[in-house]
Amino acid sequence: MTDLIPELRTPSAPEGTGRVKSGMHVSRVDGIAKVTGAARYAAEHEAPALAYGVVVSGTVAKGRIKNIDAGAAEAVPGVIAVITHENRTVKMRGNDLAYKDMTAPAGSPFRPLYSDRIFYSGQPVALVVAETFEAARYAAALVKLSYEVEEHDTDMLASLDRAYEPRKMKAGFVPPSSKGDADTAYEAAPVKIESQFYHGAEHHNPMEMFASTVVLGEDGHLTVYDKNQSSQNCRWYVSHVFGLSKDKLTVRNPYVGGAFGSGLRPQYQLPLAVMAALQLKRSVRVVLTRQQMFSFGHRPETWQQVKLAANPDGQLQAIVHNAVHETSRLEDYVEVVVNWSGQMYACDNIKLGYKLVGQDRYSPIDMRAPGAAHGVHALEVAMDEMAHALKMDPLAFRLKNYAEVNPLDGKPYSTKELRQCYQKGAERFGWQDRPLEPRSMRDGEELVGWGMATGMWDALVMVARVSAVLHADGRLVVSSAASDIGTGTYTVMSMIAAEAMGLSLEKVSFQLGDSTLPMAPIEGGSSHVATVGSGVAGACEKLQKALLKMAQAMPDSIFKKLQLRQVEFNDGRIHLRGEPAKGVGLAEVLAHAGKDRVEEKFLMTPQMLKQRKYTRAVHSAVFCEVRVNEKLGIVRVTRVVNAVAAGRIISAKTAESQIIGGVVWGISQALHEETYTDHRLGRFMNHNFSEYHVAVNADIHDIQVIFADEDDRVVSKQLGAKGVGEIGLVGVSAAVANAIFHATGKRLRSTPMSPDKLLLGDQEVPVRKPPQFE
Structure with a gap:
């Protein structure tokens, strides 16, 4: 199996990396190949x-x-x-x-x-x-x-009256549901707010075309x-x-x-x-050229309406969240935009609506945290607006309405350490020093504002196959048709295998990126660690059992009648647990069995019967500081603390990197990114890097990441892990928007929150008559 695909140049850690354990900060095993040019990309x-x-x-x-x-x-x-x-x-x-x-x-x-x-x-x-x-x-x-x-028609806002419910659902898409009587509760409540939100189209623009x-x-x-x-x-x-x-x-x-x-x-x-x-x-x-990178899927242009009602003590009485976004004439592309509003806060009356508008465009496609990037933004800005109306601290308001179970169906969460995220994030940020009223903090010519938001994303796990081969010379090769899109798949899978078999990281190679390898799911939805990683752990456990059985067959074996939990694998040896001297080398075990290698395969399948009893999600609390030059409309995000609950963290360095990358993208979504359309031509106009603005180094300052203590054996029986790819982005743009309000007293409800919109204030909101939602 080692030489199955030699030209892939399967990376392994540099010599001297040594033994690893879950949660360690380990540099990427493919890092040297990438910085030296040895890694070859599609072109x-x-x-x-x-x-x-x-x-x-x-x-x-x-x-x-x-x-x-x-x-x-x-x-x-x-x-x-x-x-x-x-x-x-x-x-x-x-x-x-x-x-x-x-x-x-x-x-x-x-x-x-x-x-x-x-x-x-x-x-x-x-x-x-x-x-x-x-x-x-x-x-x-x-x-x-x-x-x-x-x-042609490419003007979604002008076509809201043509919005329709998706005619057919994408596999895995969960249509929004409702409970109680949100309309009646909203009308009867003493405190209520209603807001509309607009988000322009965004394009992914990865470095590699x-x-x-x-x-x-x-x-x-x-x-x-x-x-x-x-x-x-x-x-x-x-x-x-x-x-x-x-x-x-x-x-x-x-x-x-x-x-x-x-x-x-x-x-x-x-x-x-x-x-x-x-x-x-x-x-x-x-x-494709950089310009042609704008000629296929994108994050869809989206309109939203959020209505919240509460009692004077801050208890939510009604949540109403409606959304419309564009799709192509050919396909009904759907996202879970409003579903989050039925899961995040305790409320007895929830009404959710979701529709599409067909346009003469290419079909949109999932973009990091699809649906949540917009849906959670709208909800969290509305929550901040309600907290201000109630004269409550935004964090206290969220804690007042903390959901101990899923509000829509009453299911418990598999794990939910969001309170821990709130506590640790607030402490690190210094939230206790935040004045309640906007425009209360200034530094020279800049107004200073502090905002926060909650983040939530699904904890997904799928089906995968993994092969693990241990060679007599101590090399371990693990294989699956997974992908590494920069998230650190090579590294985290190698770490899981190395820890399981007690090997130094340089002895392990993880092989991915080939359609002939064992089946793996598409790398998306923050699912690879919980899915493929669990498969790696399962394959290595089968290897351990096979090796123990071989060791038991050796003459005068000290392992006879022992179970797997009574032995350990370390440094190329199997030995009695806690007694390293009482053991035998794996090379000797293989030699006695007449083998130069041993291979095991594992089919990773989710615990469906158990999982369906729970709501499975990752959570975060994002705290943000902005500094605003009100005369110029310039916003600087100077500090972000993102506290995340995502199960057991396997590779701390790459997990932290993922969250930092998500925060950078959230800042970019909040302040910079939008693809503009000339509706006369039906064409995206700023299809280049000079006019499609993204956050650059000068826009990014202090970003701190905290991981909550969490271990989710419902999502991942083998590892207790969840994914972190999306959650780093969710809630960031809302925290920025809320911080801008705290700094200036101006509520911006469309993204990006560019200088012209800050100067215009509420006039920038493209308010439209809402379409009819049942």
Whole structure:
């Protein structure tokens, strides 16, 4: 198994890393490969006679292609072909099911170069393939198209009256439910607030652009190096679209330069590269430009309405949360935007509504903390607004309405250490010194404000298979078709295996990123540690049992009749628990058994019957300080404390890094990120890094992370762990908004909270007549 995929260069820790235990700060085992350039990404794998493809993007939002003039492009030296829907010779299946990847929403997936139909601006309309990238790029600029243009609609706010309930639900999507009589309770309550929120579209923009290198073997086998969050999902998609058997196709993604949800679904460069390789019968690479990174899924533009009612003592009487966001004409993309308002605070009357508006755009796609990034923001800003109306401290108001069980269904939480997060976060931040009234703190020309918010995300666990191979020389190779999108999967899986087998970290390699490896779920939803990590622990436990059985078969064995709990594995030996001298080397055990290696496989399955009795979630408390130059509208986030309850933390360094990254993104969501549309053209306009603003080093200051003591054996029986990928982001933008209000007394209800909006105050809110919700 060690040499199954040698070119993946499976990373292991540097010599001298030594023994590890859960919770340690361990540097990434793949770190050296990444900083030295040894790690190869999708566009960096070479092949003999490699051709280069450049996508030609359409320029209208809706209509049909009337004519394609590729003559000038074809005349460029080095151009091999200009592939369009008219001259594509590779057969592509015609039914929707063939194009549905494992995360596809309901509807009809987009099919690149399938017909003359134009569904959105920026749609791929041709692929120029040449001997060099430069020739392909130049020729792509020479392709001319004419269109039969149809009227388009990309203005969601102007179309709220056309909002509809999702016609079909995505697998795993939980429609919002309600309880009590929230409307009546709201009207009768003595204290109430009503707010509307708006969030513009956002794009993921990972550092690595989407790319596919398709290597055509002499036997016709396709090896595809692709940027994605699941090699097996992409193999599934390609094999179904082109009718290829799995044994003729391998997809690899050993290194991914960021994805954040954009790689959950196969992006269009993948089928285009495969199409070109099959049609031209040679290896092909297709890389999207930074501008084309704005031409597929994004976090959807979203409108929300939140109504809260309470008694004068702060007890919530009603929660009403409605949301509308855009989707494409082709698919009903859905997110759990409002569901969080039914889980976070104790209340007897809850009403939740959720609808979609069809637009002439590409389907949105999950983006870090999908749904919660917007839904929790609106709820937490409304909670701050209610606390102010009640003249209560925002933290005290949340504690007053602390939910001991899930308010909607009464289920207990598998674990919930949110009180601990509140306490530790407030203490570290110094929240006790916060004055209640806004505009109470100033430092020179800057107003100072302190805000806080609660965060919540699902604790997901799925199904995975893991293989573990121990070699006679002491090397352990663990394998699963998992992905590492920068989150630290290589490191945490290696740590779990090393701790289980009592090995130094440099003796362990974790192999991932290949569709031929044991089955793993798509890397998303903060599920990999609890899922694949539990599989690693399970495979290693089976290895321990196998080795103990072999040791028991040795002559005069001291292990006869002992159970696994009575022995330990350390430094390549098995010995009596607590007595390192009484044992035997594993190499000797294998030699006696006549083996040079031993392999065990484990199928990780969730404890469904047990888990369904609980609400399973991670929680956080975010405390934020801002400094505001009110004359210029400039906001600086100078301090953030994020206290997180996410079960047992396996790799403290990478977990902390994930939370810090989430906080940075939350600040970026709060103050910077939005993709603007010119509705006359139906086109995203700021599709570049100079005009699509993200947080940079100068925007980020002190970020402190605290992990609560928590051990969740309902979510993860083997590890007690939960995921941290999303929770670091959730609640951050709301904490920033609430801090801005505390500093200035101005309540901003749309993101990003840019300087112009701060100067305008409440006038910036795009208030609309709410659609009808039952």
